[in-house]
Amino acid sequence: MALYELFSHPAERGYRAGLCSKAALFLLLAAVLTYIPPLLVAFRSHGFWPKRSSYEEQPSVRFQHQVLLVALLAPGSDGFLAWSTFPAFNRLQGDHLRIPLVSAREEDRNQDGKPDVLHFRLELPLRATEHVLGVQLILTFSYQLHRMSTLVMQSMAYLQSSFAVPGSQVYVNGELRLQQKQPLGSSGLDTRYNVSVINGTSPFAWDYDLTRIVAAYQERNVTTVLTVPNPVWLVGRAAEAPFVIDAVIRYPLEVIEYPFRFWEMIKFAWIQYVSILLIFLWVFERIKRFVFQNQVVTTVPVPVLLPGELRKEHLA
Structure with missing residues (x-):
């Protein structure tokens, strides 16, 4: 009998390291480079804080x-x-x-x-x-x-x-x-x-x-x-x-x-910031995945159990 794939889900894997490790420092640097540059790009492109409408x-x-x-x-x-x-x-x-x-x-x-x-x-x-x-x-x-x-x-x-x-x-x-x-x-x-x-x-x-x-x-x-x-x-x-x-x-x-009133300024600034942030999130997510999967920084890989599997492990 032919078999068909009826359902799938990604296998998750966690990486553990100390808070003072190179891996933790890398994640901190990646977070800074993910959230700060979009703000600078949006601000320097003019129109981030519109003065009037x-x-x-x-x-x-x-x-x-x-x-x-x-x-x-x-x-x-x-x-x-x-x-x-x-x-x-x-x-x-x-x-x-x-x-x-x-x-x-x-x-x-x-x-x-x-x-x-x-x-x-x-x-x-x-x-x-x-x-x-x-x-x-x-x-x-x-x-x-x-x-x-x-x-x-x-x-x-x-x-x-x-x-x-x-x-x-x-x-x-x-x-x-x-x-x-x-x-x-x-x-x-x-x-x-x-x-x-x-x-x-x-x-x-x-x-x-x-x-x-x-x-x-x-x-x-x-x-x-x-x-x-x-x-x-x-x-x-x-x-x-x-x-x-x-x-x-x-x-x-x-x-x-x-x-512009305060909430109007926030609305326009938020739209510009998020539109650029999404690109940085996509890029740095792939950079972090490459770094941890290839052990560029030393971590301990551990499997991440799904909720159903976690219950079975406790019952066992």
Whole structure:
């Protein structure tokens, strides 16, 4: 009758030696070379302790209906025209004040309860002898993030456009992008910048100086910037027709950076370490087997009994 192998198991053999023997010293050295080098390799390959991570979030942005406008006029006119939604600023302008027609509409295209785009239009009335060469415009927003840390801040969009030829309209289609100089917190409430970009109650002219406003704003660690790839400057204004600023400002999905939390760092470090350690374990297991089987270090080989065999030996 033909015989078939139905079951098998490896035969184990133990090797005995003193704790102060060469064999014990070899095992200690092998353990050090097995567990320490993978740690060094993972650490030196960079990314072992990641400092920061990122996630995506659709910010909650609301236009605050605060506007500050300065229009540069061609030579031969009064130099500039200005207007804002701040009464104190308007009182300081004197004859340079010109009140425009303003309309703004926010649109939630994906119906998630958060606006996605702002349609802004400003029509600045002009006399027949007045021609606009450039504009500077500030719009303010309420900007909030909620997914990890709760960020609440007042931000702005700054638009500057000028050309050598007088224009009738400037059209911009851009995005209000978040800029981070430092990662945001991974938890808690951050209201450091929940203050007005423009001090609209101040009676002093320097509080409305665009240089001071922009400089103070750029000192923040978190800001928003209006990115406009190609503003369109249209020419050929009809007599006494207004100068028009037509802007479409989108609120895009943002990639938010934040510092790694402790357990996130441990998770990524552990994955890298273990993936390298498995290779060292495989290599040194075969080195130890070769050393002990070939008696490179002096030991006493003894058979290792299986649990069933051990019981039989005790019964005998």
